[in-house]
Amino acid sequence: MNMTLNLSAAPHARDRWTTPFIMRMVTLSLLPATIVGILVYGWNAFGIVALAVASAVAAEWLFCKACKMPSTIWDGSAVVTGLLLALSLGPQTPLYIPVIGSVFAIVVCKGCFGGLGKNFINPALAARCFLLISFANAMAIKPVVDAVASATPVGAMKAGEAVDITKMFLGTADGVIGSSILALLAGGLLLWSLDIIHGQICFSVLIGFTLFLGLFGDKGFDPAYLLAHLCGGGVVMGAFFMATDYVTSPVSRLGQFIYGCLIGVLGGLFRLKGNTADSFSYAIIIGNVCTPLIDTYIVQKPFAYRKMLGKTHKTSKEPFRIPKPVIALTLIAALAGVALSGVYSMTKDTIEEQKLLAEAASYKEVCPDADHFESSDAAKAKLEELAGANWGTEFGNTRINEAFVGKDASGNLAGYALSVSSKGFGGDVTMALGLTPDGAVNRISFTELNETAGLGMRANEDAFRDQFSGKTGSITYGEDGVEAMSGATVTSTAVKNCVNAGLNFYETVLKGGN
Numbered sequence: 001m002n003m004t005l006n007l008s009a010a011p012h013a014r015d016r017w018t019t020p021f022i023m024r025m026v027t028l029s030l031l032p033a034t035i036v037g038i039l040v041y042g043w044n045a046f047g048i049v050a051l052a053v054a055s056a057v058a059a060e061w062l063f064c065k066a067c068k069m070p071s072t073i074w075d076g077s078a079v080v081t082g083l084l085l086a087l088s089l090g091p092q093t094p095l096y097i098p099v100i101g102s103v104f105a106i107v108v109c110k111g112c113f114g115g116l117g118k119n120f121i122n123p124a125l126a127a128r129c130f131l132l133i134s135f136a137n138a139m140a141i142k143p144v145v146d147a148v149a150s151a152t153p154v155g156a157m158k159a160g161e162a163v164d165i166t167k168m169f170l171g172t173a174d175g176v177i178g179s180s181i182l183a184l185l186a187g188g189l190l191l192w193s194l195d196i197i198h199g200q201i202c203f204s205v206l207i208g209f210t211l212f213l214g215l216f217g218d219k220g221f222d223p224a225y226l227l228a229h230l231c232g233g234g235v236v237m238g239a240f241f242m243a244t245d246y247v248t249s250p251v252s253r254l255g256q257f258i259y260g261c262l263i264g265v266l267g268g269l270f271r272l273k274g275n276t277a278d279s280f281s282y283a284i285i286i287g288n289v290c291t292p293l294i295d296t297y298i299v300q301k302p303f304a305y306r307k308m309l310g311k312t313h314k315t316s317k318e319p320f321r322i323p324k325p326v327i328a329l330t331l332i333a334a335l336a337g338v339a340l341s342g343v344y345s346m347t348k349d350t351i352e353e354q355k356l357l358a359e360a361a362s363y364k365e366v367c368p369d370a371d372h373f374e375s376s377d378a379a380k381a382k383l384e385e386l387a388g389a390n391w392g393t394e395f396g397n398t399r400i401n402e403a404f405v406g407k408d409a410s411g412n413l414a415g416y417a418l419s420v421s422s423k424g425f426g427g428d429v430t431m432a433l434g435l436t437p438d439g440a441v442n443r444i445s446f447t448e449l450n451e452t453a454g455l456g457m458r459a460n461e462d463a464f465r466d467q468f469s470g471k472t473g474s475i476t477y478g479e480d481g482v483e484a485m486s487g488a489t490v491t492s493t494a495v496k497n498c499v500n501a502g503l504n505f506y507e508t509v510l511k512g513g514n
Contacts, residue, residue, distance in 0.1 A: 030187055033179075052098035084125075119247055188202065206230065371406075382509050420502045476496075
């Protein structure tokens with residue numbers, strides 16, 4: 001007979017939910033999104049889900065075996081980690097990616113820190129960010145059907161294009177496997193109704209994200225604009241299934257509210273100003289890292305605590321002190337900011353001069369028959385009228401910066417040179433567009449291109465740029481021998497918008513006026 005007694009100090013708190021039960025309920029709540037993803041994207045999506053889950057369970061079993069620890073695969077946490085990772089991957093992701101991601105999540109992010117309950121960041125999210133950094137080409141979202149590539153909804157919004165909110169809500173638009181907002185909401189609200197996840201986290205994430213976009217986005221509190229952003233980029237999955245992880249979220253209700261608002265605001269900031277559509281993952285990881293700090297200064301009220309005779313008893317007489325590392329980091333950041341400001345001030349004029357020289361060289365490159373370039377009165381008047389606004393509504397966020405008429409040594413018309421900018425994946429895509437005297441594309445040359453290496457930066461290769469030479473009218477990918485870059489649809493769209501806007505500017509402003 002076992003006579004061992006387990007003694008602990010009162011009061012004793014007991015929860016009706018055990019860890020295996022919670023994990024089974026989370027798995028069950030993710031099944032609707034999983035089923036929708038498999039029905040929409042097919043067997044490849046099923047293979048990704050199966051491999052991610054199996055790899056996570058196998059990695060946990062092998063790690064426990066190697067470390068001579070009791071096996072923990074039956075608590076279900078490895079299944080949840082693998083399933084969350086799989087749902088955050090694209091349906092055309094190579095099958096080795098979920099295996100590598102699951103092993104990294106379980107072994108590095110969970111096992112090496114002591115197992116369940118001791119990891120400091122969400123393992124599935126950490127694995128996703130690791131894959132995005134290490135395997136950028138493989139992680140790019142590609143269309144399921146081998147047809148003309150199309151941007152993901154968030155990528156399309158960053159390029160200034162319209163999106164179908166209904167398809168995003170149902171999960172039938174191009175995106176990750178677990179992109180059905182309807183299915184995710186059904187599962188998330190089930191967990192919230194059972195009090196398995198904390199409403200002050202998930203709802204404060206959504207509210208903080210929405211308020212930030214409404215206040216600082218370019219369309220204010222337009223319902224269609226806000227709904228489109230809420231339905232894309234993993235916001236709902238992050239709010240209900242990632243940010244609410246018990247281990248990596250604060251304990252107190254106030255702390256959970258602050259934590260959720262922090263994630264929502266950072267997610268909104270990264271969405272508006274970031275270079276990638278996958279930035280919500282990084283917002284949650286930053287929130288995870290801030291959790292210990294929040295728990296340090298926002299302490300949960302102890303059990304059986306009460307006020308005596310209207311007086312509040314302090315738990316410590318020590319005055320509030322800012323930790324020395326915080327002070328040191330603040331000073332370092334301030335000094336770095338001052339130094340960078342000084343360097344910028346000293347080099348600003350030189351940088352601007354080099355930029356002008358580069359633009360002049362790019363005009364000569366795209367209009368080689370021109371001896372010199374002259375201003376066009378019609379173009380100058382039109383650009384002053386626009387005052388930096390977008391050119392037309394059918395070209396996304398595309399602007400005509402400059403337009404010049406190229407003349408040969410005898411003063412005859414040799415062509416046109418325009419500077420055109422559009423929103424790309426990593427910032428503005430700015431090109432010099434050269435047109436022949438009759439308005440056909442001569443050449444294009446990029447003066448600003450900050451896209452992803454190996455993906456969007458392929459736009460600067462001759463094989464892609466030369467496709468546009470000789471084209472007139474309106475260019476459409478998949479027609480007339482012009483093809484988009486696979487895995488870089490946002491950049492491809494930006495380049496197409498620039499060329500089409502320049503051709504349209506020629507037809508409506510420059511043509512016939514020299």
